Amino acid sequence: MVHPKMTLIEHTKPWKNITWTPDFYSPFFNRYIEVKGVLTDSFKLKMQLLQYLNPGLVNQCWFVVRETSYRWQGISFINIDEFQEILNNLEIPRANNE
Template identity: 95%
Template structure:
């Protein structure tokens, strides 16, 4: 199934991922964190409209790394607005997120987007070393 950005979605382990890139990051994170939470829902503003919260649903939350992970193929206007809102309401939370992109790493309004290869290296370096007898 293709979405509006011509990405091919897939269902893996009961979760739907809108692109192959999301699947790649999922498999990468699964190597390190078997408690990975897929599509956690964060409420940014409650009851802005009656019964309607403003939410952000990042792609993953890793308890192992204590980080939210957002996989970005396209920087949509909706995402930009939510990140500005997140920075305003809870600036420390943005620093607890990894934003992963296919292309070259870059910064946008204080948010660092990291290339998938650099992201993999970060995960390798943050992995807790195992004792020799394990």
């Protein structure tokens, strides 16, 4: 599945629902993948809401950035090269005919 949409807060009239749409979801790894160029105020608010409303979900996400890895309010952002290394080191089951 690509671009799953999660409603963080709904029925908040007169405002619209607050949603977060991760870039990808990998059922193989059971992880959401969010690639960030810049931490916008909107994204920061959504991540604070996500941590408050569903704290375990943040641990099911990979937040990938181009610059140096860092932590922001409990969220780990990993450099894209480190992310590639994580993927390379994961045990991936192979089909019997490979």
